[in-house]
Amino acid sequence: MALALLPLATACGDEEPVEKPGPVEPQADAGGRDASTATPDASCADATCDGGTTVQEPPDAGPAEGGATDAGAVDGGAPDAGPDVPLPLPVDLRAPSELLVRGDDFTVLRVGVERREGFTGPVTLAIRGLPSEVFVADRWVSADTNAAALVVSVSGRVGPRTRLDATLVATAEGRSTSRPLRMLVAGPSFTLDPTFPVAPLGWTDGSRFFDVLADGKLLTAYPIASASWPGPQGFVLERHHADGIPDLTFGMLGSVTHTRPAVSRMLAFKTLPTGGSLVAGAAADCHDGDNATPCTILVSRHLATGMLDTSFGDEGVASTRFNAASRSLVKLLVDEVGRVSVALTYYDPTQSGPYVYAVQRWEADGRPVAGFGTEGRAT
Known part of the structure; x- marks a missing residue:
């Protein structure tokens, strides 16, 4: 038996008939962003893309005004070298970088001049x-x-x-060289202290020694006056x-x-940090002024009270002998541990030189x- 076949769409009855697509009409641009143009086309760089047509802008033809343009030509003129600067003077100056000068006084600046590079002239x-209160003559x-030496004078108007x-x-x-120099102005070398009397001590002799203690007090020593020979004792x-x-x-x-017949003349005097003092004197065997005769020099150490320090030498006195007369130059020295030295220069005709330098040293207790x-003792 033969059956008649019906179309499937008709049999289901659910679907509309499918229409065949017709020809596509061109649509007007609604102004939205087309996905195909989301990424700029590299071919539109430095150009204006309108509707797919690239419009190239004309190159810049220079300034719009009619003025002349610079063609880029290089100026052929020579560069400006400026004024001529002379070369430094080939001289080295040797001098201190700082100079101390006292007010209302003068000082000397010594300068070494070393010429070089063949320069030999003056x-x-x-x-x-410097201000007008400081005078220095050119040299x-x-x-x-x-x-050479330059003399520097400073007026008293310049304060310390x-x-x-x-x-x-x-x-x-026509050339020069230079170096910096700083001047330090101090007070006058000798200024009277208005708090100190002009003649408070009444000293009339020329054989007096004095020194200044750490607290500002004055300690002085002088020989006992005597009319008997060989002199003061x-x-x-x-x-x-x-x-x-x-x-x-x-x-x-x-x-x-201190009445001491053994001392005929004082030779030196020195104060100590403790407030005490040292006294060097010549013994009676030095009065003749003969360098050929050995001379005994006595050194005594005194306490701050002025009394003899019996812990030094023989009851406060140590002695030494040199071929020196009482006119010899004598110096007393003390080191940081209390060792005492007496140094002197004297004439000795038996030596190769006209003068002899001698030193005697004692420990703090007076032992050599x-x-x-x-x-x-050394000479």
């Missing part, structure tokens, strides 16, 4: 940059001279602790306050007398320093 030295240095920055200059043949110690008034707490109303010369 130079002129000067100091520039001409001849060709055969390698050093003033710093002046200047320049030391050497000139010759012993000495006197006196102490004064910083204003010149006698210190009545020292000894007997400010003085201590072992290992130094012979029994602490």
Whole structure:
């Protein structure tokens, strides 16, 4: 038996008939962003893309105005070299970088002049940059001279602790060289202290020694006056306050007398940090002034009270002998551990030279320093 076949779409009855696509009409652009143009086309760089057509902008033809344009030509003129600068003077100056000068006084600046690079001529030295209160005369240095001295004078109107920055200059043949120089102005060398009396001590002799203690007091020593030969025997110690008034707490109303016949002349005096003192004197065998005769030198150490320090030497006194007369130059020295030295220069005709330098050293207790010369004595 034959069955008639019906179309499937008709049999189901659910689907609409499928229409055949017709020809596509071009659509107008609604202004939205087309996905195909989301990424700019590289071919449109530096150009305007309108509807797929690339419009190239014309190249810049230069300024719009009709003025002439610079064609880029290079100026052929020579560069400006500026004014001519002379070469430095081939001279080296040797001088201190700082100079101390006292107010109302003068000082000397010594300058070394070293010529080089074949220059052998004279130079002129000067100091520039100073105020009118400081006077320095220029100094001409001849060709055969390698050093000179400049005298610097400072007026009293320049106060102490003033710093002046200047320049030391050497000139010759239109050229110059220089180096910095600083001047430090101090107070006058000698200024009277108005708190100290003009003549408080009444000293009339020329053989007096004095020194200043750490607290500002004055300690003085002088020989005992005597009309007998060979002269004074012993000495006197006196102490004064910083204003010149006698210190009545020292000894007997400010003085201590040491009657010692062995001492005919005082040679040296020195104060100690403890307030005590050292006294060097010549014994009676030195009075003749004969260098050929050995001379005994006595050194005594004293306490701050003026009395002998019996812990030194023989009851406060140590001695040594040299071929020296009482006119010899004598110096007392003390080191940081208390060792005492006496140094002197004297004439000895038996030596190769006209003068002899001699030193005697003692330990703090007055014993000769072992290992130094012979029994602490060396010449």
